[in-house]
Amino acid sequence: MTTAARDLLFLAFKALLACLVTLLLDDLIGNSDHVSSTFVAVLSVAAVALAGLRSGVQQLAGSALGGVWGTLATLAGLPPLAGVPLAVGLAIVTAFAMRAGPAYPIAAFTALYLVLVPQGTPLETLGIRLLAVTSGAVGGLLVNVAVSALAYRRIYLRRLAAVEGEVRALLPAAALEGPDAAERGFARLAALQAELDEALRELRWRRARATHAAIRQMWWRVERLRTLLHLACNLGLVATEEGVPAAEVAPFAAWLAAPSGPPPPLPEPLAAPGRRVVAALDALGLRPS
Numbered sequence: 001m002t003t004a005a006r007d008l009l010f011l012a013f014k015a016l017l018a019c020l021v022t023l024l025l026d027d028l029i030g031n032s033d034h035v036s037s038t039f040v041a042v043l044s045v046a047a048v049a050l051a052g053l054r055s056g057v058q059q060l061a062g063s064a065l066g067g068v069w070g071t072l073a074t075l076a077g078l079p080p081l082a083g084v085p086l087a088v089g090l091a092i093v094t095a096f097a098m099r100a101g102p103a104y105p106i107a108a109f110t111a112l113y114l115v116l117v118p119q120g121t122p123l124e125t126l127g128i129r130l131l132a133v134t135s136g137a138v139g140g141l142l143v144n145v146a147v148s149a150l151a152y153r154r155i156y157l158r159r160l161a162a163v164e165g166e167v168r169a170l171l172p173a174a175a176l177e178g179p180d181a182a183e184r185g186f187a188r189l190a191a192l193q194a195e196l197d198e199a200l201r202e203l204r205w206r207r208a209r210a211t212h213a214a215i216r217q218m219w220w221r222v223e224r225l226r227t228l229l230h231l232a233c234n235l236g237l238v239a240t241e242e243g244v245p246a247a248e249v250a251p252f253a254a255w256l257a258a259p260s261g262p263p264p265p266l267p268e269p270l271a272a273p274g275r276r277v278v279a280a281l282d283a284l285g286l287r288p289s
Helices: 003-029 032-046 047-074 080-097 101-116 122-177 181-206 209-242 246-257 270-286
Strands: none
Touching: 003 032, 003 122, 032 047, 032 122, 047 080, 047 101, 047 122, 047 181, 080 101, 101 122, 122 181, 122 209, 122 246, 181 209, 209 246, 209 270, 246 270
C-alpha cells in the first residue's frame, strides 16, 4: 500500500472516530444538533493536534460571528429572501474585519442556518448551534490528541520517507534541467516542513521532550533534502550558463539516481557544484560507503 493510500485510510479512520466521540459527547451534554456537531468534528480532524485545535477555534469564532447576524435578522422579522443574504453578507464582512478570515465559511453557514433552520426562539437556536459546534470541536480535538499526537513519530517517519523518495527521483532531472524540474519536490518539502513546524510547537507546549527531539531531527533532514535539491538545481543552472552539453552532464545525473561508488567526472565549470552535490548526499547518508 502506498503512503498516500495509508494517509487516506488514516484520515478516514480519524474522521470516523471523531464522529463517534462527538455523538457520545452530544448524548452527555444533551446536544440535539448532531448534523452540526459531527460536521465540525470532521472539519477539526488534522494531522497535527495543534492544527486541529486551531480549526476548532475557527469553527467557534465563525459560529459566534454568524450567529449574531443570523439572530438579529430573525429577531427583526426579516423574510428569508432578505434575511439570509443580509445576514450572510454581514457575517463574511465581520469575519474579515475582525481578522478571522479563515472562519468566514462557518460564519456564513451559521448565519443562514439560524434564519432557515429555527429551533425555538432565535436565542435558543443560537445556543443549540454553539453547543453543537463546541461538541464537534472538542470531539475532533480529543481524537487528534489521542491518535495523531501519540503516533507522531510513525506518521512523520512514513511521510518523510515518501518525500525523500520523491526528492531523490527528481535529482537527475534537476541536475540536467535546473529548478523547473524540481518544483514539485520543493512544494512537497515545504508542505512537510510546515506540518513538522506545527508538531514542534505543540510538542513544546505539551513538554514531550523525547518526541520533540525526534521530530526536530526529521525537520533538519527535510532542510538538508531541500539543500540537496537546491544544489542539484544549481548544477543544472551552471551547466546551462556555461553552455555545457547535456551529454557531458548525463553520466553524473544518471549516477544521482543510484549513487554508489565514486561519481563520474564533470567538466571543469561543473566540478565544484558537483562536489557540493556529492557532499550533500554524504551528509544525508544517501551514498553507500
